Amino acid sequence: MNDRIETFGGLRDGPGWLTAMLRGAARKCPKCGRGKLFAGYVKTAQACGDCGLDFSGHRADDAPPYMTIFIVGHLSIPLAVAVKQLFDPPLWTQFAFWLPVIILSTWALLPATKGAMVGLQWANGMHGFAGPDADPSADA
Numbered sequence: 001m002n003d004r005i006e007t008f009g010g011l012r013d014g015p016g017w018l019t020a021m022l023r024g025a026a027r028k029c030p031k032c033g034r035g036k037l038f039a040g041y042v043k044t045a046q047a048c049g050d051c052g053l054d055f056s057g058h059r060a061d062d063a064p065p066y067m068t069i070f071i072v073g074h075l076s077i078p079l080a081v082a083v084k085q086l087f088d089p090p091l092w093t094q095f096a097f098w099l100p101v102i103i104l105s106t107w108a109l110l111p112a113t114k115g116a117m118v119g120l121q122w123a124n125g126m127h128g129f130a131g132p133d134a135d136p137s138a139d140a
């Protein structure tokens with residue numbers, strides 16, 4: 001744990017990328033795992049309340065919605081097709097069931113994918129998480 005990890009943004013201390021992503025997915029600071037990552041639904045806090053890590057450097061952008069749509073779509077569409085082929089329910093029943101399932105699972109998953117993306121960016125020293133010895137041309 002005391003070994004320094006080399007990232008795109010220079011050397012850093014702390015957990016590996018998987019732990020950082022899991023902590024972010026749990027809405028916790030990817031560095032310490034204790035402070036809150038979000039100040040709102042998916043609005044990141046300015047900094048970790050425990051270790052002081054500045055979260056303003058993340059550039060999650062469209063990746064979390066993309067991953068959320070990818071996951072929810074790849075789970076719900078095959079299940080909806082399987083239900084259709086096995087039970088052939090009326091169309092209104094399919095809509096009445098799958099629409100709330102898709103909306104609720106998207107709502108539940110989006111903060112986790114954003115947290116995981118912020119954790120991955122921090123773990124790799126990307127964007128604003130790059131250290132002072134980072135190569136400024138690496139982010140271009």
Ligand SMILES: [Zn+2]
Pocket residue numbers: 029030031032033034035048049050051052053
């Ligand atoms: Zn922290």
